[in-house]
Amino acid sequence: MDIEIPYNVEEREDTGLYNAKLGIWLFLASEIMLFGALFSTYIILRTGDTTWMTAVKGAHLNIPLATLNTAILILSSVTFVMSWVSLKLKDFSGFKKYMGITLLCSVLFLVIKFFEYKAKFDVGHYPSTHNFYAVYFTITGLHGIHIIGGIIVNAYLWLPGSKMWNTDPKRFTNRIEVAGLYWHFVDLVWIIVFPSIYLL
Amino acid sequence: MSDHDIESHIKVYWNVFYALLAFTILTVAVSYIPFEEYNLPFSPMFWALLVGLSIAAIKGYLVSAYFMHLNSERKAIYYLLLLSILFLVVLMVIPMAWSVSARNPNAGYAPYVQDDVERGYVDKDYYHGSDEDH
Numbered sequence: 512m513d514i515e516i517p518y519n520v521e522e523r524e525d526t527g528l529y530n531a532k533l534g535i536w537l538f539l540a541s542e543i544m545l546f547g548a549l550f551s552t553y554i555i556l557r558t559g560d561t562t563w564m565t566a567v568k569g570a571h572l573n574i575p576l577a578t579l580n581t582a583i584l585i586l587s588s589v590t591f592v593m594s595w596v597s598l599k600l601k602d603f604s605g606f607k608k609y610m611g612i613t614l615l616c617s618v619l620f621l622v623i624k625f626f627e628y629k630a631k632f633d634v635g636h637y638p639s640t641h642n643f644y645a646v647y648f649t650i651t652g653l654h655g656i657h658i659i660g661g662i663i664v665n666a667y668l669w670l671p672g673s674k675m676w677n678t679d680p681k682r683f684t685n686r687i688e689v690a691g692l693y694w695h696f697v698d699l700v701w702i703i704v705f706p707s708i709y710l711l
Numbered sequence: 712m713s714d715h716d717i718e719s720h721i722k723v724y725w726n727v728f729y730a731l732l733a734f735t736i737l738t739v740a741v742s743y744i745p746f747e748e749y750n751l752p753f754s755p756m757f758w759a760l761l762v763g764l765s766i767a768a769i770k771g772y773l774v775s776a777y778f779m780h781l782n783s784e785r786k787a788i789y790y791l792l793l794l795s796i797l798f799l800v801v802l803m804v805i806p807m808a809w810s811v812s813a814r815n816p817n818a819g820y821a822p823y824v825q826d827d828v829e830r831g832y833v834d835k836d837y838y839h840g841s842d843e844d845h
Contacts, residue, residue: 527785536788540795544802551803555810574739581735589728592778596724599717695778702770705735706763710742711756 520681535689539696546700549650553707556642564643569634572647573627577709580623581701587616588698591665591691598684603676606687610669613694617662624655650704657697664690727777731770738766 518530526533557563564570590612597605631637631644638648668690675683741762746755776782781792809815 526787536791543795543799547799547802578739585731588778592724692779695774699771699774703767706738706767
């Protein structure tokens with residue numbers, strides 16, 4: 512049985528979009544609410560406690576590592592766009608190369624995050640230590656889970672999923688665009704998390 | 712999009728990347744500005760927030776406008792985003808209004824701080840210090 516799913520490639524007349532694109536934007540809208548709730552929690556806890564992280568002995572966040580992670584994530588975003596552009600130019604090997612760099616950056620981000628967390632646990636700082644750490648681990652942890660989710664989907668599209676390029680190249684290009692929108696959103700969240708948690 | 716269009720887009724994508732890197736360095740640099748040493752209106756925290764989040768907003772604009780193609784997107788998506796931002800504002804304003812409301816018995820009180828002191832996680836003297844020492 513072979514059912515043709517409509518609007519995978521062609522645009523719907525009423526929305527002007529192919530369905531997956533509308534779908535990912537609806538999902539991202541719900542993500543805005545999710546992270547928004549955590550940020551409003553952060554703002555209230557922070558404004559209610561003037562001492563904040565100085566209340567915990569020896570508390571500090573590793574700004575050089577977080578800055579490096581910001582740069583890595585920005586690089587992964589631009590290489591993701593380039594992988595999509597490569598498909599638009601019908602350059603499949605270019606797609607493989609750029610998506611490979613994106614995945615490498617994503618894994619590197621998590622490795623750095625691991626060392627960052629480990630340094631906190633080593634000195635006995637846990638989410639239960641203080642509101643400051645609760646907020647820090649919750650927001651960066653949720654962001655990290657988003658990175659892991661992105662890696663799973665992107666790795667699928669990079670390896671087994673890329674077979675679709677031979678049978679339905681336009682649909683595959685759209686898949687990459689949609690996965691890219693998610694990935695840029697994760698980058699965007701980090702761009703806000705970095706100054707508001709690490710630098711303030 | 713023709714191939715020529717794409718070529719010019721590639722240039723834009725990489726320029727956005729360099730701009731994002733530059734703004735990242737800038738945002739770290741401005742975090743070292745000692746706002747408390749200048750005689751500014753409002754609190755030093757206000758200025759740190761204003762400068763830090765302004766740069767973040769510019770970076771956010773660059774990512775969403777160029778990487779996510781929001782500078783030339785369909786109306787359906789603009790309406791969708793407008794609606795979710797509206798809900799986000801409501802979501803943020805309600806608890807914030809309550810936390811400063813005169814009817815809130817705990818207005819201006821940091822929850823759980825006392826528990827933290829009692830459990831010995833934090834140094835109690837910090838909570839007796841003045842607001843300026845941060």
